[in-house]
Amino acid sequence: ELKVEQNPLFLSMQEGKNYTIYCNYSTTSDRLYWYRQDPGKSLESLFVLLSNGAVKQEGRLMASLDTKARLSTLHITAAVHDLSATYFCAVKKGSGGSNYKLTFGKGTLLTVNP
Amino acid sequence: GAGVSQSPRYKVAKRGQDVALRCDPISGHVSLFWYQQALGQGPEFLTYFQNEAQLDKSGLPSDRFFAERPEGSVSTLKIQRTQQEDSAVYLCASSLLGTGGYLNYGYTFGSGTRLTVV
Numbered sequence: 001e002l003k004v005e006q007n008p009l010f011l012s013m014q015e016g017k018n019y020t021i022y023c024n025y026s027t028t029s030d031r032l033y034w035y036r037q038d039p040g041k042s043l044e045s046l047f048v049l050l051s052n053g054a055v056k057q058e059g060r061l062m063a064s065l066d067t068k069a070r071l072s073t074l075h076i077t078a079a080v081h082d083l084s085a086t087y088f089c090a091v092k093k094g095s096g097g098s099n100y101k102l103t104f105g106k107g108t109l110l111t112v113n114p
Numbered sequence: 115g116a117g118v119s120q121s122p123r124y125k126v127a128k129r130g131q132d133v134a135l136r137c138d139p140i141s142g143h144v145s146l147f148w149y150q151q152a153l154g155q156g157p158e159f160l161t162y163f164q165n166e167a168q169l170d171k172s173g174l175p176s177d178r179f180f181a182e183r184p185e186g187s188v189s190t191l192k193i194q195r196t197q198q199e200d201s202a203v204y205l206c207a208s209s210l211l212g213t214g215g216y217l218n219y220g221y222t223f224g225s226g227t228r229l230t231v232v
Contacts, residue, residue, distance in 0.1 A: 004156075033220060042205065043157070043223040088156050101147065101170070102221065104156030 002027050004091050006105030013079045013112050021074040021108045023089035031092040032072050033102065034063050036085045043088065046074075079112045086110070116140075118224035120206050126230045127196045135191045135227045139208030146189050147221065148181055149205040157205055163189060175200075196231045203228050 003026040013019055023032070031050055035043040047056045049065035049072060056063050060083065062075045072089055086109050090102040119138040127133050139146050145164055149157035150173075159173040165186040174181070178197075183189040193200055203226040 035223075040228075042225040045220050045222075048220050090156075100145065101159045101162060102157075103159070106156050107154075 002029075002091060002093055002103045004089060004103050004105040006089055006108055009106055009108060011108055011110045013076070013110065015080055015112055015114055016078050018078065019076050021076075021087055021089075021110075023072040023074070023091075023105055025070050025072075025089075025091045025103075027070075027093060029067070029070070029091045029093060030099075032065055033090045033092075034061075034072070034074055035088045035090060037088065037107070038085050046087075076110070079110075081112045081114065084110055084112045118206055118208050118222050120204075120224035120227050122227060123225065124228050124230075126232060129197060129231055130195050131231075132192065132194045133196055133229065135193075135204050135229070137189045137191070137206030137208075137224060139187065139189070139206070140210075140222055141187075143208035143210055143222075145209040145211065146183060147207045147209075148189070148191050149207065150175075151203040151205055151226070153202070160191070160204075193229075196229075198231050201229055201231045 005024045007022050033048050034046040036046050037043050047063040052067040054065045060077045065072045086107045088104050088107045090104045092102055093099040121136045147162050148160040150160050151157040161181045162170040163183040166183050178194045180192045205226045206224045207221040209221045
């Protein structure tokens with residue numbers, strides 16, 4: 001069974017600071033996603049990472065993937081209040097049964113304080 | 115439409131009542147998923163359709179949960195005899211291809227239906 005662990009689950013940051021959210025997963029994956037969720041809203045796709053060493057950046061967010069370590073990171077640079085949300089990583093299995101569905105981490109609730 | 119549409123947005127049901135939640139995926143999307151998101155948790159897989167075929171229903175919590183997609187487009191998730199533990203947000207997602215995504219095609223999620231059982 002695929003397990004996805006995120007940490008930290010709660011993150012309170014000051015504006016302007018940097019931090020990293022970690023996502024570990026337990027089995028081979030061919031695709032890893034990062035989503036953002038605002039309160040009462042649906043999931044907004046941020047990044048999809050396909051291969052080892054993949055790095056994607058959008059604004060103050062940068063995601064990377066190490067398939068050998070089964071680890072993805074979401075790095076936040078110079079946080080601003082607008083980044084406050086819950087961030088989820090989700091993993092799609094690389095092979096075998098049920099390789100169409102996503103398994104989500106529990107999410108990281110990010111609060112950026114002035 | 116441009117996105118995945120779910121209705122109703124909010125549903126309050128008395129314990130024991132039956133409910134039906136609707137999902138209208140992006141036109142042409144082959145794959146359709148239902149997820150359940152409990153408060154403060156990540157979404158958990160319920161069931162998967164490829165066109166009208168329900169290929170995986172392993173995540174449905176009990177036989178009170180039933181999903182269908184008869185014409186390969188709109189899907190309905192039905193919960194019979196609702197219980198308090200069914201309270202959650204039910205998310206629908208669709209994807210263009212049969213394997214649930216290809217290269218940069220991802221999964222598009224709807225806004226969800228928040229079900230509260232009282």
